[in-house]
Amino acid sequence: MIERTLSIIKPDATARNITGEINGMIESAGFKIVAQKKIKITLDQARKFYEIHKERSFYNDLCEFLSSAPVVVQVLEKENAIADYRALMGATNPENAEEGTIRKSFSISIDQNSVHGSDAPETAFNEIRFFFSEIEIVG
Ligand code: CMP
Numbered sequence: 003m004i005e006r007t008l009s010i011i012k013p014d015a016t017a018r019n020i021t022g023e024i025n026g027m028i029e030s031a032g033f034k035i036v037a038q039k040k041i042k043i044t045l046d047q048a049r050k051f052y053e054i055h056k057e058r059s060f061y062n063d064l065c066e067f068l069s070s071a072p073v074v075v076q077v078l079e080k081e082n083a084i085a086d087y088r089a090l091m092g093a094t095n096p097e098n099a100e101e102g103t104i105r106k107s108f109s110i111s112i113d114q115n116s117v118h119g120s121d122a123p124e125t126a127f128n129e130i131r132f133f134f135s136e137i138e139i140v141g
Pocket residue numbers: 055060064094112113114115117118119
């Protein structure tokens with residue numbers, strides 16, 4: 003089934019000018035980037051986006067990091083996009099990520115792990131809607 007997933011290229015990656023390299027990996031893996039924009043989100047927006055993690059010890063640091071510098075948010079489309087993008091990203095902690103994954107290639111640490119991807123269909127729907135309106139998504 004053709005799916006859409008929400009991807010974020012995080013501040014550690016935009017700061018190092020590797021958005022293009024990451025997009026190259028995404029496109030080589032067969033994803034279509036059907037929406038994309040570079041934005042700087044506020045701390046409040048980051049807190050809302052990551053609300054699911056609000057009880058976790060890393061929540062405050064995570065939200066401060068995501069709002070610290072520009073991010074690139076994008077909608078990726080492909081057969082099985084949600085699981086396939088998580089596979090392409092690699093493990094959350096780059097120490098555990100496999101060779102050839104985005105996080106193994108570029109991440110600095112579990113906090114500065116370069117990319118985010120939705121984890122399930124309902125999350126993908128909500129995360130896409132958080133950042134994009136329907137007319138910004140072009141198949
Ligand atoms: P992401 O996929 O964006 O989802 C939540 C983020 O929290 C995760 O990537 C990590 O960057 C960050 N994080 C920090 N510590 C942890 C942890 N112990 N477990 C999971 N995520 C963590």
